[in-house]
Amino acid sequence: xxxxxxxxxxxxxxxxxxxxxxxxxxxxxxxxxxxxxxxxxxxxxxxxxxxxxxxxxxxxxxxxxxxxxxxxxxxxxxxxxxxxxxxxxxxxxxxxxxxxxxxxxxxxxxxxxxxxxxxxx
Numbered sequence: 001x002x003x004x005x006x007x008x009x010x011x012x013x014x015x016x017x018x019x020x021x022x023x024x025x026x027x028x029x030x031x032x033x034x035x036x037x038x039x040x041x042x043x044x045x046x047x048x049x050x051x052x053x054x055x056x057x058x059x060x061x062x063x064x065x066x067x068x069x070x071x072x073x074x075x076x077x078x079x080x081x082x083x084x085x086x087x088x089x090x091x092x093x094x095x096x097x098x099x100x101x102x103x104x105x106x107x108x109x110x111x112x113x114x115x116x117x118x119x120x121x
Contacts, residue, residue, distance in 0.1 A: 002036040002050060008109030009037065009047070009094060012069055016083055019067045019116055024089070028065075031091035043103035045096040060087050070113050073098055074106040081107070 005013075010032065017028040031051055040046040062084040069081035077100035084093040096104050 002038055005032075005035060005037050008107065008112075011109060012081060012094075012112060013083065013091070015112070015114055016065055016067045016069070019114060020065070024065075027089060028091060035091055037094075040093075043105075045098065045104040047094040049091045049093065051090060054090060056086055056088075056090075056092075062086055062092050067114050067116050070115055072108045072111045073100070073104060074108055075100075077102075079104065079107055081112070 013028065013032050017025045017032070020028060031049070031054075034051040034053065035049045036052070038048045038050060040048050065083045065085060068083075071079050071081060073079050077098055079099065080097040082095045082097065083091075084095065086092040096107060098104050
């Protein structure tokens, strides 16, 4: 089921966009304005974005943006946050990697830090 993005998700994408070159930033912010979220896993640790009016076509991979996030889950467990684009460089997925036992609980967006250059495109 599609839902609106949370305030934390929107803030993360906007903050990440500020670290990109102007063309990538414009594209990402434009995609953000069109995006609805679909939780792919029960704990919402993988979210796929659906962009109004955009057809992805056949799936042929994805890539991360060159900035990732790090925050804490509500129990203090570290979590990395990765944002992915599809091969056409359009907003695709948001993934939370929890570095502890158990499923993702409730990311503490107030603890978010951005880390540049951790992933290659």
